[in-house]
Structures are given as C-alpha cells and as structure tokens.
Amino acid sequence: MIAAIKKHWNRTLDARWTLPAGLAVGMVLAFAIPHFGLLNNYVQLVLIYVGINIILATSLNLVNGYMGEFSLAHAGFMAVGAYSSALLTMKVLPVAAYPALFHLAILAGGLITALLGLLVALPSFKVRGDYLAIVTLAFLMIVKSALENIDAIGGPRGISGIPRLTTLPWVFCWTTALVWLIRNFVYSCYGRGVLAIREDEIASELMSVNTRRVKVLAFMLSAFCAGIAGALFAHLLQFISPRVFDVVKTTEILIMVYLGGIASIGGSILGATLYTVMLELLRPSTVAGLLSWLPAVVFDPLDHYFIRHLGVLRMIIMPLALVLVMLFWPRGILGLREFRGFIPQRDRRSHGTAPLRRTNTHAAADSL
Amino acid sequence: MTQPGIYWLQQILNALQLGSIYALIALGYSMVYGILTMINFAHGDVFMVGAFLCFLAATVLKLPFVLTLLLTMSAAAGLGVLIERLAYKPLRHAPRVSAIITALGVGLFLENLTLAFYPYPQHVPPLLHNVTWRLGGVAFSSLQLIVISLSLTLMLVLDYVVRRTSVGVAMRAISWDKTFVPLMGVPVNLIISITFAIGAGLAGAAGTMYSLAYPVIDPYMGIMVGWKAFIAAVVGGIGTIRGAVIGAFILGGVEIMVVALLPSTYRDLVVFSLLLTLIVIRPHGILGAPRVQKV
C-alpha cells in the first residue's frame, strides 16, 4: 500500500508539469495574500523572512555543503548587498518615480557582492578546511569593521529610512529565481566539479576539473545570492547597521544549513523554514495566543514562569535543540539527499547525482 | 629617558598585558585542536563566563583576589569538562561538521544565558589596589605587572606539565595518533577531559585578568576576544603551545600599535587584515608544520 503511494507520488513528481504548476500556485498565493489581506501582516512578515532565509541558506549550502568548505563570511556578503542596494535606492536611483528600479538596485547589490565573492575565493586556492574557515571569518570581521569606519555610509550608526520596497510577491519571485539558479548550477558540469572538489581536490584536478575556476564560480554565485538576500532584508527592515551583520548572523545561517541538511537544496529550504518559524513560534505573544484556551489556573502560572520569559528563553532553547538535532542527524535532516522534484529529469532517469544509498557513515563529506 | 621612549615603553607594557590575556585564551584553542583537530567554538564564551564569574565573586561573594582567581579557574575548568562530556564526546566519531555546529550552539547558549541574567554591560569593581610607580619617567602599574606575571607563570606551569609530566606526554601522544595510543594503556577520554579542563581553566583565568585590566564586561565579549585569540593561535601555528603564545603576543603588540598610531575605530580592521594576510602567506602558522598529502 505504502509502496503504491510512493510510486504514485514519484510519478507525479516526475511529470513535467508538477513543478511549474506548484510554482504557479505559489505565485498566485504570493500576490493574493497581501492584496486581499488573506493572512495578517505578522504572518506575511514571517513568510518574507522565510524567503530571505531560504536564499541565505541555499547559497551558503553551495559552498559549505556541496563544496565541503567551512565559510563564515556569509553575513559579510549579506552586509555588502544590503548597503550597496540601500545606497542605490536612497541616493542614486529615482525609485520613488520608477518602482521597477528597486529590482535593478537589488541586482546591482548582488553583482557587487559577487565581486567580493571573487575576492574570498582567491585564498581558497591555497588554503582549505579549518584555515579557510579562519580566512572567511577574518573577511567577515574586516567587512564589518570597514563599514563601521566609513562615516559617509553612517559608520556604526548605520543607515535608516530605507524605503520599504520588499513585499511578499517580490520575495517569492526572487527566492524562486535564485534557488532555481543554484539548482541549475549544481546539476551542471560546474556543480559536479564542486562535488569533485569536496571529494578529492587533487584527483579532480587530475581529472581535468579546473578547480580554480569552479571555486571562483561557486563563491561568486553564493555571494551574489547572499547579497540579494541582504538587499531584500535592508528594504524590509528599513534600517541596517554593521552590528546586524556579525558572527551571530553568520551562525544563524550556518544553523539553518546544517540543520536542514548539507548538500541538499530541499534541506536548506527545510532548515530555513524550520528555523525561522520556530523562532517566531517561540515568542511570548504567539505561545500565549496558542495556549489561551487553557483554564486560567493552568495558564497563569505557566505564563508567569515560562511564557513571559520566552523572549530570552528561546535563544537558550534554540541552541540546545540544535545540539540535540546534531546528535541524532549529524549531517542535518536531509543531509546529502535531495527532494526528487529538484533533480533534473535526465539525472533522475540515469541515477546521476540522485539520492545515494549509504552503507557506512564515514564519508568524505566528514573530512572537512 | 626621552618622551617618545617613555611612551613606547608604556605601550610595550600595554601590549604585554593584552598579549598575556590573549595567550591564556589561545592556549585553550591550540591544545584542543592539537588533541582532537577540532576548533572549540565555545571557548571564547567560556572566557566570557569566567569574566562574569569574577564579577559575581567580586560583587556578591566579595571574595579576595586570590580566591576569586581560584574560583574562576576551577569553575571554568568544570564548565569546559561539562561541555566536552555532554556535547563533544558523543560526536567524536560523527562528521566534523556536526561537532562544529554543536560547538557554535553551545557558544550561543552560553551567550544568551548570560544575557538573560545581565542584559547590560557590567562594571567589575577593582579586585586589587592599584599602585603606580614611576621609574625613569615610565609609569608602572601594579595591576599590569600582576596580570603579566601571573599569566606568564601559568604559561610556564603549562609548559612544564606538557613537557615533563606523564599527563603532558599522553596529551602529545594522543595528538599524534588516536588509534594505537589507547592500546598502550593511555586513558584517552580522561586525558582529553584534562586537556579541556586545563584549556578552560586558563580561559577562566584570562577572564579574571581581563576584568582586572579592562573592568567593563558584556555577554558578547567572548566573540570578539575569543575569535581574535583563535586567529592568533592559528597565526602562531595551531596545535602548538609555543605557537599559541607567540601568535597571541604578536596580536597584542599589533593591536596596541594600531591604537597608538591610528584612530581607535580602525583597530579591528587593521588587526584582522594583518592576520588575514599572515594566514594566507603562511597557512600553517609560524611554528606549525604543513600537512603533506601523499598522492
């Protein structure tokens, strides 16, 4: 019975129309929800955050999961994208007159960040593993310090008054587009090159892979997406400062990636969604609202000792929960496996890059 | 002595003080990396907890300095071992990635736990009476000298332990080979826990020293100070004890020099850029050995 359902499920996914249909439905919803007010503003905000985090997690997964590096620079990429796009919309482009220029600013922010990605890729030619982790960390700190020191862009106080241009439909479009780009990259010769580098860099060079070029492409694509996420973020929050883009931010993105599963686009989507939603669910107001049906004799002490302190407690609970997840799923929930719908038909049929059957737990992906 | 001479001598003292604190932290990173090839991302936060414990000892318990130092060191050591047993040991055979994420999670947990109790930066009341002498125009502060000499003493004790005691020999043996050393009767788990205890204890001492030297503390201080100390350990050659100390003093010196010559906001920028350059030029650090791969 279950086998029959599974077979039917796979066949539906394999049909050419499923993914476009799903996306179309998503697009319609993304436009309808804000237009008709189908969900309250808070929920819409959470959905936007989920979208931005999906972009961040998927792009980091490209470098950390597929390529097997340990990059800590992602918040720095986000910062560059946020700042450059904000400066463009506020100082350079007449966005008030032509709202479409917003997307131009986002794209420009992404491209500028891609250049930084190129810079970060250069040390990766020579150093790997833990050493590259430190190099990327240093990059992050340098970006943050540099932004703090440039008074023209606000220094430590940052930029405020950024126009609120990020909306749910646009975030849906950008998220879909960027995830699609990343997925295309993974299932191309360059993506296979990335996997080869993770498995055995020397052997891949000797098997004709131009490792330098592949690393540059991977870092640039990853940075490009992070920059766009930063741009969307800036135009949502309407205020950015260097302090927002620090190691803690990078750590959050790392958690989303490793929680959802390394080297898995579906995993990153899952991790980003889980992390964002859990964080929001654990707000005092949300929990109080969800548990309001309890009789007062149970609810009141619960509220007094627990719910009221959730704002602080959740940042203590979350890391603990993360540690627990790592103990049971060391590679993340969907680690090294992929949602069938993302795999191109050609690979699905010939089993290339398809979910792998594992017989033991000591994989090359472990030798970070 | 001339005015510039006096000025630079003062700065040297400042650098030695800062370097000592960094060294105590960097040693913990290096030792754990040497024995487990693992970056203990929570180490900086153990340092932070040490500082806050010192704060507690000074304000609530009102303990004298020596007891405060002993308390912070032992509590931090205990915390280090606890973290190792609960979070790292179960993942010792899991992919390295998960151990790293776990370490990050533990760090986050410590930061936010402290933040829950102390949402604002705290000022640590002076633990020792500060005496200033002038010698040839140079002002020597007793606090500075105590920080420097205590730290150096701890480092020398550690050097002795690592080189002369059986525990130290075992630590070095395990860092070379984990498969056969247990077969020779070495209690690997115990030695690893001892390593963590020593590293964390030193970090706790660093927390107290920091509170002596720079009395304002906040829950996020472990991030900046911890990561800088870590990078310093790498620059010196991660996995080696002498390397950690050298890297830390280089870091201290560079930082003080930068603050002396440039506006203080540029401090982190220049320091990280320099460290980055050093790592790219010589990835295995000053005293580290490059790992050669056989093809």
Add this chain to the structure above:
Amino acid sequence: MPLLTASKLRHSFGGLCALADFNLELHQGDLMGIIGPNGAGKTTVFNLITGVYRATEGSIRYRGAELVGLTPHQITARRIARTFQNIRLFRDLSVLDNIRIAHYSQTRYSPFEALLHLGRYRREEQRIIDHSRSLLALFKLEALAGETARNLPYGSQRRLEIARALAIGPELLLLDEPAAGMNPAEIDQLMELICKIRGQFELTVLLIEHQMKLVMGICERIKVLDFGETLAEGTPEAIQNDPWVMKAYLGEGAVE
C-alpha cells in the same frame, strides 16, 4: 618525433632524493612498463609528469612543449590522464558521476548557459551522459551506473578508475598499479582490457606494476627503477635475463 621525453629528470623531497637522472622516451602507440621495488620512485615519475610535483631539475616535453611548471589541470588538458596507486575515486558520488566529472574539460557550455540550462547545455549534458554510458558499457559497469562508488567491489573500482581516466579522451594514459590486489583471473581480464583500449582509443600507455605476469605479458618495453636510479631498460626478455635486475628485484620465481 617522440610523444613524451623526460630528460635528466631529478626530484628531491628536502634532502631525500627520490629520483635521479631519469630519462624516458615514449613514441606514439608504445606500451611501456616501469617496475621496481617499493619506494623506487615510480609513482614520483607519474606525479612529475602530471604536475603534482614540480621537478627539482630536468625537463619533460610532451609533443615538444615543456610540462615542468604547469598545473595538473593544464597538463590534463593536453590529454594526459592517469590512475592512482591507492584508488582515488569520488567515493560518495555515483559511478556515472565519477565518469561525468572527467568530462569537465570537454564540456562546451559556459557558466551562464549552465545557470539558465539554456542553449548548448541540454545537448552537451545528453552527449556527456551518452558517452559516459558507452564507456561504462565497455568496462562492463553499466549496470552499476547509479551505485555509489564506495560500494563497488574492489576490482570494479579499479576498472572504474581506468574508465574515468579514459573519459578525458587522453592520448597518453598513465596506469599506476592497475592490477594491485587482483586475482590471476582478473589480471588476465585486465591484460586483455588494456590491449583492447590501447588499440581502440589509439593510446600510448605507461604503466607501473608489480604483477610480473601483466608486465611481461603486455609491455613492449620495460624500465627498472631502484632507489630512484634507472637500473635497466629494454624488452621483457632482456630484462628477465639482466643479472643486475634479477639480483636487485626479481628474485626467485617471480615470473610465471
């Protein structure tokens, strides 16, 4: 003109000299073997030719062009492929992907086309899959295309490594102990395979091997190394009868 010439090649690791005064001349279509005790410097020769190490002294010319100083990737682009003494497959990837990755240098679409799955992408990907499958069929590995490389039996892994090297479309193929760990029946099959692919793909083959049956069976010329020095070079018969070689290496009963 010889295809590959190594002249006065010398390589040291710090103070240890791994290879001294090594000379080699390979003509197109040759099938040559290098033998010698462990540590004689045989794999070092391969590593020097493929650019993993940069020779301390000497030169290696391939079709007239100097190889010393080039990166491994540049050398592979000149159609020189190799296998490894300790198998270096991409263990967590599928068999098919192992072969597909080696097609990297022949992939004729740009990153832009890859990102959008446009233009030449579809055609090239199909061509690569078809070519990979044909190679797998040749090596009787087609049924295992979706299997993870690390799950393959040892003999199949060795064959996969050779298939992967062939995917580059090489003129010169370097095989490092292709028969290691094989039983006599498998060695026979391997000997047949090497001769077959050499003819079919017009290869020049240089191989390192300890299995004398294979070396004496298919190599046209043999070079003997010991402690980095060349002891002898010649036809299998000459080597078998060379007293120095017998004394240093072959010992008794090594040739079946």
